[in-house]
Amino acid sequence: MNPVTATLNLLAYVNPWRRERLTTYIITRCLMAIGTALVVVSSIIFLIDYVEISKSLGQRGDLSSLQIVGLLMLKSPNIILVLLPFAFLFGTLSAFVGLNRRSELIAMRAAGMSAWRFVLPAAGMAAILGALTVTVLSPAATVLADQYDRFAAQQSQSDTRAKTGEIYLRQGDGKQQTVIHAREQSEDGRLIDASFWTFSLDEAEIPRFLTRIDASEAVLRPGTWQLKSARVSKPGETTLYYNTLSIGSNLSPERAFNRFAAPQSTNFWQLPGTIAQIESSGFSAAGYVLRLNQLLATPLMFAAMTALGAAFSLRLMRIGGLARLTLSGIVLGFMVFFLNQLCGSLGKAEVIPAFLAGWATPFAAFLTAMTLLVYTEDG
Incomplete structure (x- = not known):
């Protein structure tokens, strides 16, 4: 037939x-x-x-x-x-x-x-x-x-995943948001000279600074960030130093460093999950x-x-x-x-x-x- x-x-x-x-x-x-x-x-x-x-x-x-x-x-x-x-x-x-x-x-x-x-x-x-x-x-x-x-x-030769340079990420939920910056990303996925700024959100969604963490290296594992040579600073408190430190994360290691596809290029069946992930990270998902x-x-x-x-x-x-x-x-x-x-x-x-x-x-x-x-x- x-x-x-x-x-x-x-x-x-x-x-x-x-x-x-x-x-x-x-x-x-x-x-x-x-x-x-x-x-x-x-x-x-x-x-x-x-x-x-x-x-x-x-x-x-x-x-x-x-x-x-x-x-x-x-x-x-x-x-x-x-x-x-x-x-x-x-x-x-x-x-x-x-x-x-x-x-x-x-x-x-x-x-x-x-x-x-x-x-x-x-x-x-x-x-x-x-x-x-x-x-x-x-x-x-x-x-x-x-x-x-x-x-x-x-x-x-413009594949963004092959490029090195400054990395910016964001994670969190409706109560807290963490902005992540790193000087560069190594070939094995480690962030070099990473900084984590954590803010809390009040009822009006106005951010209030909570803590800053600076680390020489940061590796994203399922559900957590593994930091080396970390320095934790909070307003009005003494700076603390850690050889290793773990902090929670809701980012996926497989997708954290990949840019979200444009709305027009996103699969229909993947749209609900993509919308939930973008909104949980604190970004606007209006286009999706x-x-x-x-x-x-x-x-x-x-x-x-x-x-x-x-x-x-x-x-x-x-x-x-x-x-x-x-x-x-x-x-x-x-x-x-x-x-x-x-x-x-x-x-x-x-x-x-x-x-x-x-x-x-x-x-x-x-x-x-x-x-x-x-x-x-x-x-």
Whole structure:
């Protein structure tokens, strides 16, 4: 069984309306048109990325065209997923305009079939594909993008983990925070000339200095820092000296010295843990919370774009103005995309709550589509 047949069989199985032939036919037409739109969007992205990779990495003599194509397959999927809502918008527009041109919609409406009977199933299937995208495709694309970033960092000799120099870390919880600074990090992971500043946080989260510890060496073990030649200083108290000293830590030795991946590059399944770790360290996780809400709202966004595409292509051909109405749908789709980006920027800057920034645009787009459908169907 080839992959195309297997995919169609899978979609037919998860289709809740598989016993309704007419509804299944409409969903199939929409999926075929969405697939065609996806191919077009992907081809454009592949072409742009191929030129970019050829200029940035392909100048090296030991990179062949086949290797550049391999890098292209690592980088492009993550970008394609960002533009995937356009594939649903353009695909749905194309599918319903085609049905309209062949007078199939007229026959359905003449048979007494409501527009809701074929728009809502298409939107529902888009939501199912959105859930599949979030849980399967997005994590896979993130892994591929991470491999590309690692390769690009190695080629440009900019892998941050290979660099030596000053190290800054932070650990703590809602009651205490510790800022850690070291002059450098040795190859075996030891911090050289490390300093630990510990602060307590009152109810207003105002820090109050508690203690400073200076050590010639510091090694992070599970749950603890092992210090050598430590000097402990507290306000109003005599400085104490220790040959060895252990202090508690909630940092993971495997991840403490690795930079957090950007929110857009973080796996969906790893986002909750990353958010908890960042917040426990006293940092703001607004960007990651926003990313989590945007991913959770993806099924609604896909359903909204599908419903918008259908709403702008239901006008009967004999009435006229279908082309202008279709163009209006495309323009509205771009407006939805830019509004989503604007809300994302405001949410990342913590101007508006991350939940509102992630869900506002998909919800508004879905309500707009439903309003247009009510106006078109019920007058």
